[in-house]
Amino acid sequence: MNQPFKQEKEITYFMCDRTNRLTLSMLVNILMDISEKHSAYLGTGEEVVKGMGYNWIILHYEFQIEKIPKVNERVEIETIATEYNKLFTYRDFIVRDKDNNDIIKVKTTFALMDLEKRKMARLPEEIIAPYQATFSKRIRRNTKPQPVDNERASQKVYSVRYFDIDSNNHVNNSQYINWLLDSMDGTFLATHTVKHGIITFDKEVNEEDTVTSSSSRRVANNSITDHQITVDGTIHATASFHWYTA
Amino acid sequence: MNQPFKQEKEITYFMCDRTNRLTLSMLVNILMDISEKHSAYLGTGEEVVKGMGYNWIILHYEFQIEKIPKVNERVEIETIATEYNKLFTYRDFIVRDKDNNDIIKVKTTFALMDLEKRKMARLPEEIIAPYQATFSKRIRRNTKPQPVDNERASQKVYSVRYFDIDSNNHVNNSQYINWLLDSMDGTFLATHTVKHGIITFDKEVNEEDTVTSSSSRRVANNSITDHQITVDGTIHATASFHWYTA
Structure with missing residues (x-):
């Protein structure tokens, strides 16, 4: 069974901007931290993946933010590897406040980089199997950002x-x-x-x-x-x- | 009695540099975080100090680093407000590894900034008393860095x-x-x-x-x-x- 992985985190002042709200870059740092802990727990942490000649790269984030945590808040972060195909794996994150409300949802697309060839690799069974995510041939069409308006940029x-x-x-x-x-x-x-x-x-x-x-x-x-x-x-x-x- | 204040901290990947060692800037962030928690515990946290029209500023750090923590290490951080005079207060930090060895010692000098006048204020009794630090008239002569050699800089x-x-x-x-x-x-x-x-x-x-x-x-x-x-x-x-x- 594909199990979610959870951790509590305290939002410290150095994760926040001048308005005492968690910055988007620190949110991403925290999510990547729990993602790596999930992998390590399953025996496929960074060291193992590197030992096989790869590292994970992120291709896409989609954030849905109901409420951004403030300094000194404690949040719970849950992550689950939902689905994969031959090239990509999809991981979701949910951030919950102390009253157990879902305040942030993030969808991510990961791929595996072949460190020697410096290009994307097919996902090897040994690396992907422990997550017990669903295999689906379908490659998701992630929503793309719109181009910058150079005249007004x-x-x-x-x-x-x-x-x-x-x-x-x-x-x-x-x-x-x-x-x-x-x-x-x-x-x-x-x-x-x-x-x-x-x-x-x-x-x-x-x-x-x-x-x-x-x-x-x-x-x-x-x-x-x-x-x-x-x-x-x-x-x-x-x-x-x-x-x-x- | 002047009590030290302690907290455990995990060194996460985003606190580390490319060699997976804690960066000096993140060390300072962690120390300031525990310093603020100590103050909040004593009822003189940032909000209280700001409410009185002040905030703490740091004037001087001195680091003695035996061993710099690496990613995934858990450390214990202890802080104690040691001494004060009419303008400055001195706070020490000790970082210990999981075997309880002192691996980092940091001495700091704090002063209080009057937010309206934008200059240093005399330390008011209400703010300084809760730390139960020792009053001493003596103002420390902190060691000063040597000037940069502009020819070689x-x-x-x-x-x-x-x-x-x-x-x-x-x-x-x-x-x-x-x-x-x-x-x-x-x-x-x-x-x-x-x-x-x-x-x-x-x-x-x-x-x-x-x-x-x-x-x-x-x-x-x-x-x-x-x-x-x-x-x-x-x-x-x-x-x-x-x-x-x-």
Whole structure:
């Protein structure tokens, strides 16, 4: 039986922004932490996967946020590997507040990177079997972010920093989120919260890269913003966020 | 009786660098977290202090690091408010590994900022009494970092980012540490660990500031590096670190 895996987590001040709300990049860090703990519990942790010549990469996030936790809140995080096909595996997360309300739901798509070939690998049975997820031939069509409106976009340029690189030797996912959001106006960020978000990761960012982050608000609905990360004009990540005033 | 305050902490992957060792900036985040919990336990947490028109600022850190924790380690952190005078209070931290060895010792100097006047305040009895620290007229002479050797320095420039600012509306301490270290050569950072470090905070960095971080290795002893953060030529923070190969 495909069992969910749970852990409690305390939201500390260093996970929060100036408004004392959990940041999206720290939310992702916490989710990846529990995902790795789930794998380790099943005997297929990072060391095992690396030993076989692979590491997991994330291709897609979809966030549905009813309420973002604040500093000092304790939350419960549940994760379940729901389904897989020959190339992708799908993992869901639910964050619950202390009254057991589901406050955040996140859907993710993972793939396996062959460390030597630097490209995606077919999922080997030994790695995927322990999750007891459902096999389905069907490859999901994840919702894609809309393109940035370059005419109206605000833009910032970033050099990759030493501490942006994680033990997989590329820029940590959560850092992309900081870049994606930081290109926006600070007053907007301080007065709005993400209600729904989609992020796709198309290419890795390397240590020597200079990254351009662009974002624009939609004309038709200015509570939605579209985002992209480019390196030398090539898109490495895209996102769309739906915001509410808070 | 002046009681120490303790908490266990798990070192998660997002607190670590590419070598899976706890970063200095995350160490500081963890220490500040337990310091705030200690204050909250005594009834003088951030909300109370802010309600009186103040917030705590850090002026000085001194780190003595025997062994830096690695990912998935559980550590115990103990803190004690040791001594105070009319302007400063001194707080020590000890980090212990699972075998109860002291692996990190940190000495810190705190002062109270008057939020309206934006300058240091005399420590009011209501705020300082609950810690039951020893009053001593003597103001400590903290060891100062040596100046950067500008002839040999490497330098990087940073814009303050939205998420660098914390709920006190200035750049979080831990972000200074990222800037201080990121100006160094990546190969050096990946192969060395801090054994001893001193950091002084002289001025706040504000949201619109552009920061220059410079660092140099000493001629007489190239396992020691000196660092500074400047804004428009004015020093805002300095540091000296003693490294070992690891």
